[in-house]
Amino acid sequence: MKNTIGTVKGHAGVLHDDPWSLMDDEALDKNDDQNSRYQILSLESLFALEETQENQQRPYGVILHPDDDPEVLLPWLDSLTLIALQFPRFSDGRAYTQAYLLRGRYGYKNDLRAVGDVLRDQLAAMRHCGFTSFAVREDKPLTDALKGLNGFDMIYARSVTHPEPLFRRRHLRL
Amino acid sequence: MYKYDEYDRALVQARVGQFRDQVSRRLSGELSEEEFLPLRLQNGLYLQKQAYMLRVANPYGTLSADQLRVLARIANEFDRNYGHFTTRQNIQFNWIELEQVPDILQLLADHDMHAIQTSGNCVRNITTEAFAGVAGDEVMDPRPMAEIIRQWSTVNPEFLFLPRKFKIAISSSECDRAAVRSHDIGLYLYRDENGEMLFDVMVGGGLGRTPILNELAKKALPWQHILTYTEAVLRVYNRHGRRDNKYKARIKILVKALGVEAFAQEVEREWELIKDSDAELTPREYQRVATGFEPPAYEQLNTIDLEYGAWLARDPEFGLWVKTNTQPHKVTGYASVVLSTKPGSNSPPGDVTGNQMHAVADLATRYGFSEVRVSHEQNLVLPDIRKQDLYSLWKKLTKLNLGTPNVGLLTDVIACPGGDYCALANTRSLPVTRAIQDRFDNIDFLHDLGDLTLNISGCVNACGHHHIGNIGILGVDKKGEEFFQVTIGGAQGKNSSLGKVIGRAFRVEEVPETIDRLLQTYLDYREVDESFIGMVNRVGLEPFKERVYQTNVSKMAALSSDTEVNIETKTGVPV
Numbered sequence: 010m011k012n013t014i015g016t017v018k019g020h021a022g023v024l025h026d027d028p029w030s031l032m033d034d035e036a037l038d039k040n041d042d043q044n045s046r047y048q049i050l051s052l053e054s055l056f057a058l059e060e061t062q063e064n065q066q067r068p069y070g071v072i073l074h075p076d077d078d079p080e081v082l083l084p085w086l087d088s089l090t091l092i093a094l095q096f097p098r099f100s101d102g103r104a105y106t107q108a109y110l111l112r113g114r115y116g117y118k119n120d121l122r123a124v125g126d127v128l129r130d131q132l133a134a135m136r137h138c139g140f141t142s143f144a145v146r147e148d149k150p151l152t153d154a155l156k157g158l159n160g161f162d163m164i165y166a167r168s169v170t171h172p173e174p175l176f177r178r179r180h181l182r183l
Numbered sequence: 184m185y186k187y188d189e190y191d192r193a194l195v196q197a198r199v200g201q202f203r204d205q206v207s208r209r210l211s212g213e214l215s216e217e218e219f220l221p222l223r224l225q226n227g228l229y230l231q232k233q234a235y236m237l238r239v240a241n242p243y244g245t246l247s248a249d250q251l252r253v254l255a256r257i258a259n260e261f262d263r264n265y266g267h268f269t270t271r272q273n274i275q276f277n278w279i280e281l282e283q284v285p286d287i288l289q290l291l292a293d294h295d296m297h298a299i300q301t302s303g304n305c306v307r308n309i310t311t312e313a314f315a316g317v318a319g320d321e322v323m324d325p326r327p328m329a330e331i332i333r334q335w336s337t338v339n340p341e342f343l344f345l346p347r348k349f350k351i352a353i354s355s356s357e358c359d360r361a362a363v364r365s366h367d368i369g370l371y372l373y374r375d376e377n378g379e380m381l382f383d384v385m386v387g388g389g390l391g392r393t394p395i396l397n398e399l400a401k402k403a404l405p406w407q408h409i410l411t412y413t414e415a416v417l418r419v420y421n422r423h424g425r426r427d428n429k430y431k432a433r434i435k436i437l438v439k440a441l442g443v444e445a446f447a448q449e450v451e452r453e454w455e456l457i458k459d460s461d462a463e464l465t466p467r468e469y470q471r472v473a474t475g476f477e478p479p480a481y482e483q484l485n486t487i488d489l490e491y492g493a494w495l496a497r498d499p500e501f502g503l504w505v506k507t508n509t510q511p512h513k514v515t516g517y518a519s520v521v522l523s524t525k526p527g528s529n530s531p532p533g534d535v536t537g538n539q540m541h542a543v544a545d546l547a548t549r550y551g552f553s554e555v556r557v558s559h560e561q562n563l564v565l566p567d568i569r570k571q572d573l574y575s576l577w578k579k580l581t582k583l584n585l586g587t588p589n590v591g592l593l594t595d596v597i598a599c600p601g602g603d604y605c606a607l608a609n610t611r612s613l614p615v616t617r618a619i620q621d622r623f624d625n626i627d628f629l630h631d632l633g634d635l636t637l638n639i640s641g642c643v644n645a646c647g648h649h650h651i652g653n654i655g656i657l658g659v660d661k662k663g664e665e666f667f668q669v670t671i672g673g674a675q676g677k678n679s680s681l682g683k684v685i686g687r688a689f690r691v692e693e694v695p696e697t698i699d700r701l702l703q704t705y706l707d708y709r710e711v712d713e714s715f716i717g718m719v720n721r722v723g724l725e726p727f728k729e730r731v732y733q734t735n736v737s738k739m740a741a742l743s744s745d746t747e748v749n750i751e752t753k754t755g756v757p758v
Contacts, residue, residue: 105342165339174461174462
């Protein structure tokens, strides 16, 4: 994917040559030269993959619709290298809760990517909820977007990245 | 009051820097208006008909005298010398330049204030009653819990883009004076026989186009679970609330669709998974926050103050004011004083000038403990006044035009700013407010009517809470013409109810006569000491309908000499 930011241990940087691409079902069927890249499958394709018992050699990922219950991914969580969650509009906040559930409840460990209307001013909140990579909207420069992850991001409540709420750390004056 | 520590300060300061950057990106064109909109809304900035409006948070309606002076300064230096106190206990400034907003936010942050989440589809200012901590009938002080929930909900990353706005209110008195039942989450806080703090949690209330009172979802929730339970409610709402239609996006629609029991079960399932976690509140945190709300150094005063008693006997006007504008205080010899921001048709409800704010701050310092409250009825409150000082305070308030003895009476109107300011409103609520205040300006008549709430909204968004007014007025647009629909029987508090429409809507000039007929019906039917709402509940709508619609209201209005309403020349916009 183009225009993407990744994080390593919370530190953000531009991902050059990101190997992932969003695959629609048709492209998957054709099994064409896209093979050189890692595929992000739709939920339906992931289910189909299971049925055909195809042995995936390469890493693969899945993309959820904001309405999907992330619980459906439970059987695949260890084998998925990437899960993409969508922001159809940046004001649609369902993916924040999906991210929390995947990380905080189901223990998903690999890359969690924000796709869609992904903009600088929401990146810090996304990171708090467990996103680790960000396919920034393509008309927005990454150098600007990176600033969204390098600013102040203190919150009071707990989050995926800060599982202890501030009130449990406050007296330590950390 | 709660005292900011370095964390709180760092957050509001950082937020100013962030918004300054966002404003400059908007001004340079880097951010489109569409992208800027949710960012400015979460910082309290609306684009209204004629200018930007900035809404500043007054957490659960508390302000120090110094903070009120800062608001006065904003009114005088950045606005047209006044501000407007709102039904969410906030204040809004109506004539703001976008370029100046970062400087205003800086001024606020330097005094431990902010405008964070006073708008937008997120958790809004937590409200409680204006007499929290001092009310004579209080079970316990709700402010520490309100502050804890405020902190938890501030920039909570999972819940910044909910389907719609989300309002939480909390009350802990015999009388609910915080309109708890019309909130997305309403909380009643109390103690059990062992002194443990418990919450009754009600969900799914809201006014607007589909008014609904909230319903009990969880009884007797132990206090340390309030944050996890709220988190569970918000998570269920964020996942399942409707996003396809703005008017069906509030949590009340989801609760109604599922039924409160099914909704509560869903929340319970979610809550079971998170309640025993680090998110559970600690006694240490409660103590830390509660320390800020310890009672000030009250004097030991006698129950009876001779001088105060003498003035009551000597000056009946003072007696009238004491009757309506003071509230019993939990400490002997003290009272809480309500400053009416509704002196009549010369000033819109909730509007207070910068100079008045300065003067009130000085009075709070001189007579009280330098604290001021904002009530959701849009009045100001001095919470701790010695009864022996009431007479001299009253004299000063009268000079400031803040001493009108009408609190809780017909002319203590709750009204939204309406079409004179608001881009959403389709009618102007201020001219009809003025028409009513002009018609009913006889203070003895108002006192004879007794407790009576009148709420006016300029559109179905119901910012004037017309559904829960004893008399409610809703402005509706019919083919470009303003009409006003009248409801009666609404009430807030523990016996909350939604008003019922009495019949066809009226033109603005017909409204005062209509109100008069409602009042005459009440006076004819009332039994000894029966309030307006009590009488409506007893006899129903019929006698009111009969009286109001028996003859043409507009003819009556034309015949009546004291209904000259100068509605066209007043624009409602002080210059």
